[in-house]
Amino acid sequence: MPEGPTIVLMKEDLQKFAEKKVLEASGNAPFDKDILVKKILKEIKTFGKQTYLVFDDIAVRIHLLMFGSYEIDKQTKPHQQLQLSLIFKEGGMYFYTCNVKLVDLEFLLKIDWKADVMSDDWDPEKAKEKLKSNPKMMVCDALMDQDIFSGVGNIIKNEVLFRIGVHPESLIGNLPPKKLKELIDEARNYSFDFKKWKKANVLKRHFQVYHRENCPKCGAEIIKKDTGIGKRTSFFCEKDQKLYQK
Incomplete structure (x- = not known):
């Protein structure tokens, strides 16, 4: 999609x-x-x-x-x-x-334009409020929730989580404040990188974990697993992406 x-x-x-x-x-x-x-x-x-x-x-x-x-x-x-x-x-x-x-x-x-990560109206504080109201939600589900991060899909989800070093099955409520901020910021930042690379026809060259076999940081095997309530495929490195979960 x-x-x-x-x-x-x-x-x-x-x-x-x-x-x-x-x-x-x-x-x-x-x-x-x-x-x-x-x-x-x-x-x-x-x-x-x-x-x-x-x-x-x-x-x-x-x-x-x-x-x-x-x-x-x-x-x-x-x-x-x-x-x-x-x-x-x-x-x-x-x-x-x-x-x-x-x-x-x-x-x-009736559309909440402030939820669109690429919109000039994007409101990170509103996204933060929505996330904090769902502490038991996995980050993989949160990023794919179009009411919170409208426009984010599976590629962006995987690449953002690798960028910030967070395991996709981490719970929102267990993320340190710094990581929660990084999650929100990078959802938007990566989306604009995605657009730039897509326009130049070089998007796939920049994938770090999405459909990759080995971690570009440590060389470990990339894990492929259906995660979260949505059971969408996640690609992640168990060594470089920390699991924040009780």
Whole structure:
């Protein structure tokens, strides 16, 4: 599933269509696409792993899910995969194998934009409050909780925990204050590194533990294990990542 930084890059690609009029709309998404024709795309917003195409009176929410993708200006994939296409005078945007639905503008007002790790509105203090209210939560689950760290996915989770030297099964309530702060700070820092590396097509070169065999610090074998309530795969070094657990 594309993580927050990838979605921000998609937003940047789509930005040339902001303030432009939709000339044609089609695709397999389960709503009448004609209601978008002749509307002006006022704004493109992202929240974690979701993208919102905002018009005057309605918005389109796009979630790429596990295998979704998009293209700009040219459709190269089969129509059965096409969920939404919007054609403008300046070109077009095409979304494949994803979830597309209409939402009203009030829906956008209910979103906690301060939870998005890549947003200018990101509020680390609010994240800290949420974490402290869940002391028995494992850090691997906390990082993947979109209400706390919107946009963080499994790659970011694993790499952040290696950066700060914390075992994924550590409990939030057992983290020293310094480590809790590092957890919050690095969730955002790594997300921007991810975006930079992804844009330069060098992301995988920078993986320290994700799908690696040996620890870059000590050479020990990287452990691969499904962890937490979500049972998502964690990659970690037992020597360099401390387990904070009673």
